[in-house]
Amino acid sequence: MKSAVETLNPTRVRLSIEVPFEELKDSLDAAYKKINQQVTVKGFRKGKIPNRVIDQRFGRGAVLEEAVNDALPKFYTEAVNEGELNVLGQPEVDITELKDGELLSFTAEVDIRPTIEIPDYSGIEVEVDAVEVKDEDVDKAVEELRGRFASTNPVERPAAAGDVVTIDLEAKVDGEVLEDGVAEGVSYTIGSGELLDGIDEAVTGLEAGGEATFTSSLKGGSAEGKEAEVTVKVTAVAARELPELDDDFAQMASEFDTLDELKADSRKRLENMKQYDQATQAQERVLEKLLELVEVPIPEKLLEDEVKTRKHNLEHHQLGQMGLDIEKYLEIQGKTAEEFDAELREQAVKGIKTQFVLDELVNKEKLNVNQEELTEHLMRRAQSSGMSPDQFAQAVVEGGQVPMLVGEVARGKALAVVVEAAKVTDTNGDPVELEDEEDEAAEASDSSSEEKTTEA
Incomplete structure (x- = not known):
């Protein structure tokens, strides 16, 4: 086998490969064997059909095509290794000449890794943010921890920001109630932003038994993304009570004593x-x-x-x-x-x-x-x-x-x-x-x- 490499650009080459016909012998034998197992000819047992009969009945061209398809990957790989190429992706192969009994020639265009020169990088300088933790950062972290240990107590007053309300929801699109648009007994903290846009404004100021209607874009379900008319009814209002920030809280919320x-x-x-x-x-x-x-x-x-x-x-x-x-x-x-x-x-x-x-x-x-x-x-x-x-x-x-x-x-x-x-x-x-x-x-x-x- 002979091969030559032509550089088309810094990231692509064309391989030109010539294969003497005798080097196709193994692939030809494999092609005849494969066809033998796939076809039947009257008068011959399956798998025992002579090569000349296969040529006569199915054409030498079919055998050559099968053999070349089998051989190309092997000869391509040999050419890549011979040229010491670092190839990327699959090649575009074009058979330029196939003379039965004489020669197989083909080209393969393929991307390669470009040659890269790494310069001296010791002079690189960068600036990053300073590590600064302010007192308010600490206070915010402790306050978030405190919120996780909050308790709730029912209250008889209008709901306000931070309250936990129990609500029933009903969503309509084009005047029709959605099959998956009804929910009951949902617990929601006003201001958390965990439900629909507009719900905070709708429930703020409502007492238990009060209801309101608002329009919102649905975030999930069968009508996701559509504008819906949502009716919300408040069934209970509870105030969140935070524990005192003292040593007792530290012992309850962490492994620390103070x-x-x-x-x-x-x-x-x-x-x-x-x-x-x-x-x-x-x-x-x-x-x-x-x-x-x-x-x-x-x-x-x-x-x-x-x-x-x-x-x-x-x-x-x-x-x-x-x-x-x-x-x-x-x-x-x-x-x-x-x-x-x-x-x-x-x-x-x-x-x-x-x-x-x-x-x-x-x-x-x-x-x-x-x-x-x-x-x-x-x-x-x-x-x-x-x-x-x-x-x-x-x-x-x-x-x-x-x-x-x-x-x-x-x-x-x-x-x-x-x-x-x-x-x-x-x-x-x-x-x-x-x-x-x-x-x-x-x-x-x-x-x-x-x-x-x-x-x-």
């Missing part, structure tokens, strides 16, 4: 959360700076496939779970279809560029992924997916996605190397020391290339 200890713990938790947010911000901003330093040509077909995948996942998975279609989503976002497509394409470009650059860094820095790192990453991914680690691991193995997870961990390690070399300061001008860089870097790099490109 309110001061509870507040100190709340402050520490808030600091940890802000430190995590700060680290994530640092990863993202360092990654942005890194991408600005590197020129990366993007394979057009790969980009189009990535855009289609992202759009499909948004429309059929994310929006479906939210009960929205693309038109409603665009209306909520205040975007035109053209603006949405442009934004999606920009995200796809960034995702592909991120993956290419970080993969090149993995090779340059000779980074490896061990079993412990892979297991930790799998546990995090399982938690974010809502699956148990065992279920997620099984799904990953069955879907052949282990290499994808290994790639995610490796890219996280590559970004951590860049972050470690970068100068990170906060808005106060103080240097920021980041811990557990690889974990956060993996998440930052994953979020930029959430829909992974598929390599052949």
